Amino acid sequence: MYALVDLKNEFIKKVKEALKEKGVEADELELLRSLAPPPSPELGDWGVPLFKYAKMLKMKPYDLVKELSEKIKVKGVKELKAVGGYLNAFVDVNEIAKRLLEEAIKEDYGTWNVPGRRVVEHTSANPVHPLHIGHVRNMFLGDSLAKILKNYGNEVQTRFYVNDVGRQVTVLVYALLKMGRLLPPEEQKPDHWYGIVYSVANAVIESKGPERDEWVPILEELRSKYPEIVKELEEKLKDKSYEEINKEISDLMKRYENKEEEAVKAFRTVVNKVIDGFKESMEVVGVRHDVWDWESELVWSGMVDMILKKAKELGIAKVKDGALVIEFNFLNDEIRERLRIPKGLEIPPLVLVRSDGTTLYTTRDIAYTIKKFEEFNADEVINVIATEQRLPQAQLRLALWALGYKRYAENLIHYAYEMVNIPGMKMSGRRGRMITLDWLVDEAIKRVKPLVEERSVLQGEEREKIARVVAVGAIKYAMVSVSKDKPITFKWNEVLNFERSSAPYIQYTHARAVGILRKANEEVNLDKADFSKAEAHRELILKIGEFPEVTRKAAEDLAPEKIAVYLSELSDLFNKFYHEHPVSKEPDEGYKQLKLAMVKAVANTLRRGLDLLGIEAPERM
């Protein structure tokens, strides 16, 4: 346990005991939760409201609090103060500073040992176009969540689901087969090339269909950008009707699901190339997955068939208009509660098998969920998926429940996040309109460069590298510092803000702290430190001490933004300290050692925190 955690627990325990002597039972957890800093520092470091207990005892709140403040004694708390109905505590910073700083300068500061096995599936983009800005939020949230949970003590596995089965890839492969070349031109990044072919294919096909009025303008837009590809595909498909094309796509899809050699070769050639592109993009921003799962493998391994067989045997699925469908008639309030499905939400039937015999995404996702739980022996599976997929995710949990996988259904978490908007632009992969991750990173670096030129202490290659670290950090921070329930509007001037509440600001603060340590050129020696001077820096020391509670809370609530906010606050306090209190020029050796320990603790905490957000903490910039 950590210094401040123990101290809070001890304080609350004493409060509980004192209340018990007065004759009321208090819930320790409830007291602990209500413990919060008062509005201003002269009122105390922490306060706990006791109105409720005063009422139970038929006392005036102040009288109760006053009485307790005189009775309770806690080592590490130097004073208790009664303010209205609040019992406020002043921490004896001199008393706790040694242990607190000892903990804070360790490599593993802020880690926990809470057992648990969790799978985090994230990013999982359709392999038909490059990663785009929507995936960026998904990726950085998922990556940070995995790191936060590992830090919490969990065994964590990250997985990427390759959707190589289904209508979307089939459209792409179909178009490529018609064009007679599966591979992209040498000079082009594969995912980008396929993205163009995919959007053109969609437009060419759909402008023959019932929604042609909508699609013709899109096709013309694409024609102006990629005239050769549009022309080529139009030529190849000119004799075919919309219905014929769809029949051929459906046949191709079936051939792949049936693992026919030629289809396999085509699909795999294409999808592998796209995945190479994904990996290349993710490498630039430092995101890697532990396991890559291929949707087709689920089909070929017989897992999907097993699900279908089971559904039929259990009598939960029936044939309707030639398709195999689950209806969720069994759904009641208890199941809704357990599977976190809103009371009034109507759940439409789920089609498991189309009338043409092919399966759907959600069907395969049932098999995939089972695989994720079983292969890793997971307690919980977290799917990082956009909020717009709430309904299919609910259907997935219900289908698992109906099939008898109740534990999996209950422990499958849809980590739903809101969209990322670009002002004045409606993104659409099918329409070839998107902000790609690759472009985003390049553009950010380009914009950051002049700013780095102005300020950086570095030269040459190192300076180039810092521009990338700052640019990527800024994007990550923008994605991860806002709660997942709020849509993000992506604006460069907000994302590339270098002032407070930004990754560059925190990175800079870290570099400053490390700079002091580098110049001091001596090992921090806590035995020589004079802790009687700690009181003068109470705010900063207490803030450093909060870090473990923040990492724990971030893990429990799956909330990376809590770390982001904390790091920003810690940076603010450190910068104030930096400005007012010279460290290396401190004449008093004991005091200097204390200050050095604080600086080291700050540097370490900032680095650890940035790690949890997946953001690099450079030592110079």
Next chain:
RNA sequence: GGCCCCGUAGCUCAGCUAGGAAGAGCGCUGGCCUUCGGAGCCAGUGGUCCCGGGUUCAAGUCCCGGCGGGGCCGCCA
């Protein structure tokens, strides 16, 4: 039409799970022309917490009813 999310300072947001003492950054105004890195520091400015009811000693937070914005309701995902 049904359901989900959001609505807090001019702007971007924290606080809502678990009721308890209205917060931060940006912006704006003025100062620090820099003894360890000014991506910084100091001071000031700014709020019917969308509206209306209810529960409570206490509501930004819980409940009910509205309003505004976004999303979803497909043999797509």
